[in-house]
Amino acid sequence: MKFSRRFARPFAMSLVAIVAFMALPAAAQDPLPSWNDTASKKAIVAFVSKVTKPGTPDFVPISHRIATFDNDGTLWAEQPIYFQFEFAIDRIKLLSAGHPEWKTQEPFASLLEGDVQRALARGEQDVMDAITSTHAGMTTEAFERIARDWVRTKRDARFKRPYISLVYQPMIELLNYLRANGFKTFIVSGGGVEFIRAFAEDAYGIPPEQVVGSSGRLKYQMRGDVPELLKLPAVDFVNDKDGKVVGIQKFIGRRPIAAFGNSDGDLQMLEWTAAGKGPRLAMLIHHTDATREWAYDRDSHIGKLDKALDAAKQKNWPVVSMKDDWNAIFPKQ
Amino acid sequence: MKFSRRFARPFAMSLVAIVAFMALPAAAQDPLPSWNDTASKKAIVAFVSKVTKPGTPDFVPISHRIATFDNDGTLWAEQPIYFQFEFAIDRIKLLSAGHPEWKTQEPFASLLEGDVQRALARGEQDVMDAITSTHAGMTTEAFERIARDWVRTKRDARFKRPYISLVYQPMIELLNYLRANGFKTFIVSGGGVEFIRAFAEDAYGIPPEQVVGSSGRLKYQMRGDVPELLKLPAVDFVNDKDGKVVGIQKFIGRRPIAAFGNSDGDLQMLEWTAAGKGPRLAMLIHHTDATREWAYDRDSHIGKLDKALDAAKQKNWPVVSMKDDWNAIFPKQ
Numbered sequence: 001m002k003f004s005r006r007f008a009r010p011f012a013m014s015l016v017a018i019v020a021f022m023a024l025p026a027a028a029q030d031p032l033p034s035w036n037d038t039a040s041k042k043a044i045v046a047f048v049s050k051v052t053k054p055g056t057p058d059f060v061p062i063s064h065r066i067a068t069f070d071n072d073g074t075l076w077a078e079q080p081i082y083f084q085f086e087f088a089i090d091r092i093k094l095l096s097a098g099h100p101e102w103k104t105q106e107p108f109a110s111l112l113e114g115d116v117q118r119a120l121a122r123g124e125q126d127v128m129d130a131i132t133s134t135h136a137g138m139t140t141e142a143f144e145r146i147a148r149d150w151v152r153t154k155r156d157a158r159f160k161r162p163y164i165s166l167v168y169q170p171m172i173e174l175l176n177y178l179r180a181n182g183f184k185t186f187i188v189s190g191g192g193v194e195f196i197r198a199f200a201e202d203a204y205g206i207p208p209e210q211v212v213g214s215s216g217r218l219k220y221q222m223r224g225d226v227p228e229l230l231k232l233p234a235v236d237f238v239n240d241k242d243g244k245v246v247g248i249q250k251f252i253g254r255r256p257i258a259a260f261g262n263s264d265g266d267l268q269m270l271e272w273t274a275a276g277k278g279p280r281l282a283m284l285i286h287h288t289d290a291t292r293e294w295a296y297d298r299d300s301h302i303g304k305l306d307k308a309l310d311a312a313k314q315k316n317w318p319v320v321s322m323k324d325d326w327n328a329i330f331p332k333q
Numbered sequence: 334m335k336f337s338r339r340f341a342r343p344f345a346m347s348l349v350a351i352v353a354f355m356a357l358p359a360a361a362q363d364p365l366p367s368w369n370d371t372a373s374k375k376a377i378v379a380f381v382s383k384v385t386k387p388g389t390p391d392f393v394p395i396s397h398r399i400a401t402f403d404n405d406g407t408l409w410a411e412q413p414i415y416f417q418f419e420f421a422i423d424r425i426k427l428l429s430a431g432h433p434e435w436k437t438q439e440p441f442a443s444l445l446e447g448d449v450q451r452a453l454a455r456g457e458q459d460v461m462d463a464i465t466s467t468h469a470g471m472t473t474e475a476f477e478r479i480a481r482d483w484v485r486t487k488r489d490a491r492f493k494r495p496y497i498s499l500v501y502q503p504m505i506e507l508l509n510y511l512r513a514n515g516f517k518t519f520i521v522s523g524g525g526v527e528f529i530r531a532f533a534e535d536a537y538g539i540p541p542e543q544v545v546g547s548s549g550r551l552k553y554q555m556r557g558d559v560p561e562l563l564k565l566p567a568v569d570f571v572n573d574k575d576g577k578v579v580g581i582q583k584f585i586g587r588r589p590i591a592a593f594g595n596s597d598g599d600l601q602m603l604e605w606t607a608a609g610k611g612p613r614l615a616m617l618i619h620h621t622d623a624t625r626e627w628a629y630d631r632d633s634h635i636g637k638l639d640k641a642l643d644a645a646k647q648k649n650w651p652v653v654s655m656k657d658d659w660n661a662i663f664p665k666q
Contacts, residue, residue, distance in 0.1 A: 209586055227604050246553055253542055275560050
């Protein structure tokens, strides 16, 4: 104790001095280098400056700086189909040896042939149920390992990159920028919560407890004297559209002051966020860059952006044009 | 810019120096002054020292330092009945003018007469449904205001203190101690999540997004052009017994390394926590002090502690005796 008391204070002081010294040049750097100097970036910076300025009516205490992000199409790509669908198709192929009946049973037959559009044409619920069934019958820990491996190793057809690297560099910078300004960042996604948790901390710096998503039912049981959580083949909660607002209340319990989405499934989350008192940022990502990524909106089967685009125009929510506002799409490899 | 760049660094350095100076005497103080120097306190300090020591096999990175706490009987008192039941009875009395049928309809009739035991004797589910119905039919924001006011103003019959002040001082110190050591602290309670959120941040420093509890169903709707979340009279999730482990996975997504409970409803959470790899702390609070608080365990209607007490003995989980291990129960008023 004598040693530590004698040396602790000078050591602590020199350490914090170093940290303060290192922090200063960083503050002068542009925290959003992949964002062009357009209206979108200005809207973000103006909002953050406003809510973090103490002593003003717009100041928001740190505990209320909640920002929510959709995942598919907002934080990473989602074309030609949601990556979790690709994952599920791989699962179905892997498990099909034990399920000869799938060759003639829809939607498995279409999915095994890789024809997702045909599978979806029969109704999204069937596909969701099929996906849920391929994600079940194992413990949560076994599933996490499988999903974790898949997003890191499986490469997409067009960019030939592992799925985990198809995240948007400007959004990573935005997440970091918000967190550096006291925000707590959450994913609020229609995707499966345990699928997203398998990579969200590595990809985005978002820990499992800050991921809100759709979920299947779970069963707690003992295997011998070892407790385990089994994933059941039944949907428990669909975190999409109205469900996103319900999910925010269930899991976060506080209305966000900033929300980011890219499709009609995010409309209610943006509406709910924007309708709160004080400064709010509700922002849409618009996929406008067919060369570097994809271009789609009102007629897309995946990530349809129609009503939310009209709402954004009507309510003056900033709309990010990926083509014009971002000078990089994916992180450098 | 010239001004701020010139003065920013010396200002930042003097500020952090002040913070470092202030922090040091605190580090030498006992962080758990309301805990007697008995085995319980030693077990807590030994565990925290172990998992926070870098370069050792037992070291746990900060992102994995998850600690979960039951609420009723673990963080605040729960006798003679759960405080949320008292709250619900007050709601039923308030609403009874508009419900003359309750005078003869159980469990409302018994609850209106204040006879909770008779109400519970008919089955806990009936009482839960009655409580859920009195918590519904309003927005989440309206409910939060009502609950927030009630815990701050209503006083309990025995101690004549507002319910919010019937929290355990030693547990507040424990929460602070864990957080000072990089832990993220969560409530995992069978109580209603929105009831607990109405006071958890003020009472325990636990923000809404770190409260896991039982919940009712919600409906997102527009009132004119204002979106709102309506509480429906239907149970959505019961976060008790097995449900606590399911709730931990659903809401937190990571297994705790420390868990604290006081009744058989917490057994599975403690089991799940203790079964993980590496150092674990599963701890029971045993109500042994009839003079300063209450004494109850195996035969209690509220907070029954029977199987979990046997499990603790068998598995060597530390059991806190409130009478022997705590030199204070409630915070000074």
